[in-house]
Amino acid sequence: MAARRYEIYDVFTDRALAGNPLAIVRDSDGLTGEAMQAIAAEFNLSETVFVGPPENPAHTASLRIFTPKTELPFAGHPTVGSAIALYEGKAPAAPDGTALIVLEEKIGPVRCAVSATPGRASFAEFDLPRLPVPAALSAEPELIAAALSLDADEIGFENHRASAWSAGVPYVCVPVAGLEAAASARLDPRLWLDIAPPSGNLIPGAYVYCRETVGEDCAFHARMFAPHDGIVEDPATGSAAAAFAGALVAFDAPVDGPGHHWIEQGVEMGRPSRIRLEVETAGGALTAARIGGHAVRVADGTLFV
Template sequence: MSKRKYLVYDVFTDRAFAGNPLAIVLDSVGLDDHAMQEIAQEFNLSETVFVLAPPGGARTPIRIFTPAHELPFAGHPTAGTAIALADLGASAEVGDDGAVLLVLEEKIGPIRCLVTREAHGAFAEFGLARLPAQAPFEISREGAAAALGLDPQDVGFENHVVSAWSAGVPYVCVPVRNLDAAARARLDTRLWTEMVGTRGDAATPAAYVYCRETEQHLSTFHARMFAGHLGTREDPATGSAAAALAGAIVHFDQPVDGTTECWIEQGLEMGRPSNIRLELDVGNGALSAARIGGYAVKVAEGVILR
């Protein structure tokens, strides 16, 4: 029986006991799929990362599991693992300002991550391996409202309507008119699964609720993510959903060419406030690149016997 060290980081926050907790199992070589899934179930967090090489290299293969299944990509595991590995001395190079560049090899492909040390702590930024594209899922305004326990008039704002996007993981993005509607949202998992369904090998996407009204004055959007059918009733911070939202932002808001910065607040209804930075590079009216960023702090460490 092996003793494998693990770390727990709170991600997309600069303080402990906020944001989205992430378990990181170090040196997971030798664990098969079944063992990884069992360990993820044991932690019972929204995601657990398995590092498939000893910490310290410039390129590090990882795998990401929810309590129910494996993901090809996820945002808070990417940001949290990048900061954890930088804390352990991993890097491809170190800049004069102490910034650390490293590459995480995920199922979606290699993801370049930059970790910097700022006044509020360690901050990780990574570029999307895949730009958001419209996903083949459809749900009406009335259907989304029914599944979320809302009135149809609660769904939609300005020219934003329900749409589905994926930057590696699909989401149905549901715009709601204000914070009150967002706070009242409660997903009926059975009804949602029946209405949205599956397409090919793709599982039923999660519901990502967002609005323009925010609680924090520096935020651009307020968001909630529901995925009870995937083992996560509600997620306090979802980088892959923010990546998907980038598609909706460019489609509906049509930002001017150049770089647009958005801050997305999430997790406030759960008592786990989180902040995700989304940067969009737009050229000729189309998205050419996007980056996700956020802070993370270590809150626990130990060993797991496996």
């Protein structure tokens, strides 16, 4: 029986008991994929990450990421949380306190910049390893509304309509009229399969968003449902924000150059989260995007498996 260190970080928040909790298992050598999946089910958080040595010695670490039911090739809050945990575990930093951390995930290397300000939670931002690409979506608004327990006239705002995107993990991005509609959303897993059939071994989650927000400095309010992955609702979803970057550029057509947007999530769950999405466009097309947020350590312990 091995003794393996683990930590719990709350991610996409600068205070404990908010954001999205993440289990980070250190010393994962010797664990099979089946064992990792069982441990993730034991923690029963949205994601559990297993840290191992990198294949490329120039990189910082390798990661395997699991929901309670499946392995993911890439995810946002495990990337941010793991980068900050490694930074706070004394990864090499520049004189100004910043560090570049490269994490090997199934999708490929993910570059993360981490920084800390005395008295404040650490912040990490990573470059999307893959830009979002659209997928076919033929479901009518009436069917999408029924799957989310909403009325058809609550689906869409301005020129935004439901669309499917993936930046490594697939999502259906569903715009809704405002905060009231977002708060009323309840996903029917059976009806959702008629809208979003499996993509490989993953069933696209439902990313519900609106322009109306609770926080004055936020650009969008979001909720994410992925019951088929064992996640009834997620407090903060970086991979969904990465996919949403495609919808944002497609519908809002931002001017060329960089722009950043804060997305609030988890409000209805009592786990308020803030995700920073930065996009760069040229010629009307998305050329780069980054996801960022804070994280704080709330627990650590030993796993005996």
